[in-house]
Amino acid sequence: MPCKNSISTPFKVKELKFVINIAWNEIIILWRRKGFQWLLLVLMVFTGYAIVSGVSRYREVHTQREALKDSLREMFLHQDPKSPHMAGHYGHIVFKPYAILQAIDQGVESYTGTTIRLEAHRQNDAVFSPASTQSSLIRFGEFSFSVLLQVVIPLLIIFICYGSIVTDRKNGTLKILLSQGASLRKLVFSKIVAYHTFFTAFLVLIIALFYLFIGIEIGHAALPMVTGRLLLIIILYSMYYGIVIALTIYFSAIANSIPGLLTSLLAIWFIWTIILPKLTASLGAVSYPLITKAQFNQELTSLKANELNGHDWKNEKTKAFIDSVLTAHRVDSIQKLPFRLKGLLMQADEEVKNRIHDKVFSNIRDTIRLQNNVSSFSGIINPFIVVKKLSMALSSTDVYHHFHFLEEAESYRRRLIKELNDEDTHKHSEFKDERGRVSADFWARIQDFEYRPAPLPWSLRNSKIEIAVLFLWLFITFGIIYNRTPHIGIV
Amino acid sequence: MFQAIDLSKSYNGHQALNNLTLEVNKGEVCCLLGQNGAGKTTTINLSLGFLRPTSGKVLINDIEVSKNSTATRKMTAYIPEVVMLYSELTALENLNYLSKLAGFSYSKEALHAYLTEANLQQEAHAKRVGTFSKGMRQKVGIAIAISKQADVILMDEPTSGLDPSATDEFSQIVKKLAEQGKSILIATHDIFNAVNVSTKIGIMKAGKLLHVVKSKDITPDALQKLYLDTI
Numbered sequence: 001m002p003c004k005n006s007i008s009t010p011f012k013v014k015e016l017k018f019v020i021n022i023a024w025n026e027i028i029i030l031w032r033r034k035g036f037q038w039l040l041l042v043l044m045v046f047t048g049y050a051i052v053s054g055v056s057r058y059r060e061v062h063t064q065r066e067a068l069k070d071s072l073r074e075m076f077l078h079q080d081p082k083s084p085h086m087a088g089h090y091g092h093i094v095f096k097p098y099a100i101l102q103a104i105d106q107g108v109e110s111y112t113g114t115t116i117r118l119e120a121h122r123q124n125d126a127v128f129s130p131a132s133t134q135s136s137l138i139r140f141g142e143f144s145f146s147v148l149l150q151v152v153i154p155l156l157i158i159f160i161c162y163g164s165i166v167t168d169r170k171n172g173t174l175k176i177l178l179s180q181g182a183s184l185r186k187l188v189f190s191k192i193v194a195y196h197t198f199f200t201a202f203l204v205l206i207i208a209l210f211y212l213f214i215g216i217e218i219g220h221a222a223l224p225m226v227t228g229r230l231l232l233i234i235i236l237y238s239m240y241y242g243i244v245i246a247l248t249i250y251f252s253a254i255a256n257s258i259p260g261l262l263t264s265l266l267a268i269w270f271i272w273t274i275i276l277p278k279l280t281a282s283l284g285a286v287s288y289p290l291i292t293k294a295q296f297n298q299e300l301t302s303l304k305a306n307e308l309n310g311h312d313w314k315n316e317k318t319k320a321f322i323d324s325v326l327t328a329h330r331v332d333s334i335q336k337l338p339f340r341l342k343g344l345l346m347q348a349d350e351e352v353k354n355r356i357h358d359k360v361f362s363n364i365r366d367t368i369r370l371q372n373n374v375s376s377f378s379g380i381i382n383p384f385i386v387v388k389k390l391s392m393a394l395s396s397t398d399v400y401h402h403f404h405f406l407e408e409a410e411s412y413r414r415r416l417i418k419e420l421n422d423e424d425t426h427k428h429s430e431f432k433d434e435r436g437r438v439s440a441d442f443w444a445r446i447q448d449f450e451y452r453p454a455p456l457p458w459s460l461r462n463s464k465i466e467i468a469v470l471f472l473w474l475f476i477t478f479g480i481i482y483n484r485t486p487h488i489g490i491v
Numbered sequence: 492m493f494q495a496i497d498l499s500k501s502y503n504g505h506q507a508l509n510n511l512t513l514e515v516n517k518g519e520v521c522c523l524l525g526q527n528g529a530g531k532t533t534t535i536n537l538s539l540g541f542l543r544p545t546s547g548k549v550l551i552n553d554i555e556v557s558k559n560s561t562a563t564r565k566m567t568a569y570i571p572e573v574v575m576l577y578s579e580l581t582a583l584e585n586l587n588y589l590s591k592l593a594g595f596s597y598s599k600e601a602l603h604a605y606l607t608e609a610n611l612q613q614e615a616h617a618k619r620v621g622t623f624s625k626g627m628r629q630k631v632g633i634a635i636a637i638s639k640q641a642d643v644i645l646m647d648e649p650t651s652g653l654d655p656s657a658t659d660e661f662s663q664i665v666k667k668l669a670e671q672g673k674s675i676l677i678a679t680h681d682i683f684n685a686v687n688v689s690t691k692i693g694i695m696k697a698g699k700l701l702h703v704v705k706s707k708d709i710t711p712d713a714l715q716k717l718y719l720d721t722i
Contacts, residue, residue: 014594021591025580032579032619171575176632179539179569180592180639183561490541 015186022182022190027198030160043156047206050145054103055210055217061098065114069095073448081437084420085346091119092416094449096126096405099396100214100226104233105146107397116406118413118449120350120420121310123357126406145210146391149203149237150384151273154244157199158265161245164191165252166261169490178490185485188253192481195245200238207234228456229394236394239470240387243477250481254488272384280378280385284371290364303356310342310349321348343425350417365403372399379469386466386473393463396453400462404454412449419446492516493538493643493674497547500533500698507533509698510547515643515674515691520665522677522685525695526722531678533698535647538676539569551643565594568641572648574632578621582606582631585620590638597638609634610660626657633664644668646677650684662688682718686711694721 030036072093082090096114113126165188168174177187207230215223248265255261291299308317325341326332334341372389379386392398423431423438431442460467493515500508508530515521523531536542538549540560549556551563576585586602597605606616611630620628629649636644646665650658658681665688669675679685685692686706692714694702701721704714 018592021588025577025584025588028584029577029579172571172573173575173577175539175541175571176569176574176576176589176635177592178541179564179567179645180589180635181561181564181594182592491536 018182018186019190019193022187023194023197026164026191026194030194030198036160039156043152043202046143046148046152047145047209050143050148051103051206051210051213054145055213058098058100058103059217065095065098069448076446076448077440077443079443081433081439083436084424084438085120085342087438088120088346088417088420091117092449093117094409094412094451096402096409097451097453099401099453100218100222101229101233101395102397103145103214104149104210105391105395105397106144107392107395108399108402109397112399112402116409118409118416120346120417121353123361123410123413126402126409146388146395150388150391153199153202153237153241154273154384155269157195157241157244158248158262158269161191161195161248162252162262162265163258164195164249166255166258169253169256170258175490183486184253184488184490185482188249188481188485191249192242192246195249196238196242199241199245200234203234203237203241225453229396229459232456233391233394236387236390236470239474240383243383243473246477246481250477250485253485272382276378276382277375277385277388280375280382281371283378284374287374288367288370290367290371296360296364299360300356303360304353307352307356308349310346318345321345338427339425340427343421343423346424347418347421350414350421354414368399373465376465376469379466380472383470383473386469390463390466390470393459393466396459398462401454401459404458405451408451409449416446492550492552493521493676494550494553495534495538495547496550498534498537498544498549499546500530500537500542501545506698508537508544511695511698511700512547513676513693513700513703515676517642517672517674518669519691520669520675520677520689521691521693522679522689523693523695523700524679524682524685524718526680528697529695529722530698531695532647535569535645535676535678538643538645539567540564566642568636568639568644570629570632570636570644570646570649572651573625574628576620576628576631578619581617581619582611582623582627582634583616585631586634586638589635593639595638595640602638605634605638606631608637609664626653626660629653629657629661633661637668642672642674644673644675646675646679648679649677650679650681658684682715683711686714694718696722 076092079087079090094116096112096116099109102109113128115128116126117124165174168177174187178184182190211223211226211230214226247268251261251265255264306317308321309315310318312318313322322334322341322345325337325344326334329337331337375385376389379389389398393400423442426432431438431445433439493513495511495513498508498511499506507528511530511534513521513534523529523534525531533542537544538551538556540556540563543557549563551566554563554566556563577588580588583599583602583606586605587597590597590602603613603616607613609630611627611634615623615627620631623631632649650661653661662684665675665677669690677685677689686709689706691703691705692709693700694704694717702717704717709717
């Protein structure tokens with residue numbers, strides 16, 4: 001009989017060939033499984049829908065916001081002449097740009113405001129969240145790319161992989177495989193490699209299609225902004241699928257009952273995906289409660305009450321400030337100052353209020369961070385939550401990215417108000433008319449708000465706990481499988 | 492060569508196998524007869540290293556199974572009662588896959604030759620195993636065992652559910668394998684086939700091997716009587 005025995009092959013190559021043989025066989029079986037190709041087709045249709053709807057929505061909202069931004073800039077540039085102080089009260093409106101990767105993961109974007117009116121003396125909230133303008137159905141969740149990646153594919157993994165070893169055990173094929181020389185450990189790892197290769201290939205394919213679609217629909221200029229993030233999204237989901245596949249196959253190896261196994265795996269999926277995220281969010285909110293809007297306003301008012309008030313010249317601290325300015329310039333009256341005191345006073349008032357706002361708002365952010373940490377640490381028992389949070393972070397749609405936008409907008413507001421107050425301070429300026437009103441040339445000097453999204457390293461820095469927990473899951477999952485599989489009974 | 496020496500196995504206080512000693516030399520076919528629970532399958536599972544003996548040992552070519560099952564499995568082929576295999580793969584693909592697991596890489600012609608040697612019709616070679624009858628699956632199982640070129644072949648109820656013609660075909664193949672020098676151990680309920688195919692027969696009851704007789708020294712009727720008296 002013509003035969004080529006591979007006994008002389010080096011050990012590692014032989015092991016690799018062994019794994020590839022089992023994995024390749026498993027992929028062929030999967031491909032030929034009844035209904036699988038239809039299932040794949042349905043999945044591709046859903047994926048196509050998620051990609052097209054996500055990118056189309058980006059294009060629509062982006063175009064809308066850019067048009068509004070341009071029109072508001074026009075209004076800003078061509079506003080009627082007015083005093084800088086009055087202009088500060090009129091303020092300016094800025095929009096949060098729609099991130100391209102919102103097409104992958106909406107994150108908190110549906111619930112956070114997109115529009116901020118920037119004005120002197122106060123920090124307004126971002127308003128008009130997408131959820132506020134849609135039906136209550138959005139609360140049940142839209143079908144999006146993230147739902148596909150986080151919910152549908154893991155469910156599909158369970159349905160495809162759960163029988164991978166328990167079926168072989170039940171029909172006696174496992175004994176033949178093992179008698180042929182495969183160890184259960186090698187078998188389990190080879191099957192993990194097979195299914196992981198398949199699902200990662202699918203993941204790469206759909207992300208590549210998404211990338212291509214961005215290039216076609218939005219333009220190649222958009223691609224460099226998302227390349228790194230998309231690569232990390234592939235790695236993230238590939239790791240998650242690796243965990244889900246490994247656990248499903250391990251449970252399949254230790255199970256004795258096929259229906260019991262499926263029920264258990266579906267229960268785990270349900271607890272991970274539906275129950276625990278809601279439970280930990282509630283736990284975070286109960287453990288670290290946020291102050292209400294009324295309490296927030298009350299705190300601001302009480303802190304401001306004892307501080308300098310630019311609009312109240314009888315205020316002790318305002319008087320003290322004026323005296324200090326007069327002393328510094330060695331004059332005995334406001335009129336003798338070489339500049340307009342009002343502008344300087346308004347800037348001082350602004351800085352006092354900024355400091356108070358920063359203090360109160362940083363307390364709120366700290367509380368939100370603590371709430372988030374509760375759910376991040378819950379990732380120790382639920383890898384889904386860390387994947388969900390990392391997915392939002394990589395898509396620039398988590399709460400920290402929203403804070404980043406708020407900080408950038410606030411920083412722009414402060415620069416704008418300072419420019420106005422500085423202009424107000426000048427007794428004479430090339431931009432002012434005889435009534436102290438600034439002209440169009442002045443407005444043209446002020447750069448428009450251009451939000452620069454947080455860079456990737458910044459996003460990763462905010463997700464250190466999630467990254468650590470995800471690697472811990474990988475390490476523990478594969479460690480358990482490696483060590484426990486040889487102890488699983490065959491008969 | 493197969494040897495079981497004082498082999499015992501107990502689970503949770505139940506003695507499944509009690510001091511079994513048995514030898515199957517090259518070219519011998521040994522059939523183990525006995526009711527369900529007699530310890531036949533336990534003997535096979537211990538011989539494959541799927542179970543660890545409570546005491547005693549199984550040697551395959553003088554290597555102890557429980558100490559080096561990786562090595563002994565290389566020398567052992569196994570045919571279960573029902574050879575399910577992968578219904579999505581053809582007979583040829585199943586054979587190719589399983590022989591590769593055993594460390595053999597065969598040409599397509601060689602794979603066809605093994606399937607033919609196992610009496611599987613040529614036109615069935617490229618058909619998916621999912622469409623096969625039990626007898627056809629059994630033939631693929633035999634082809635897998637032959638292709639492994641193992642010295643010892645262990646079979647667990649291989650003719651259960653086969654029609655008389657398929658059983659006869661199976662017996663011919665077993666005899667041929669024995670002629671090639673294989674040591675063959677068969678756990679079976681089939682007394683008449685046991686007499687037909689084996690060189691020696693063991694009768695087991697409640698984990699004990701109570702009788703070992705040479706097939707040439709006993710008629711089917713006498714064996715049946717001995718069997719019925721024993722169980």
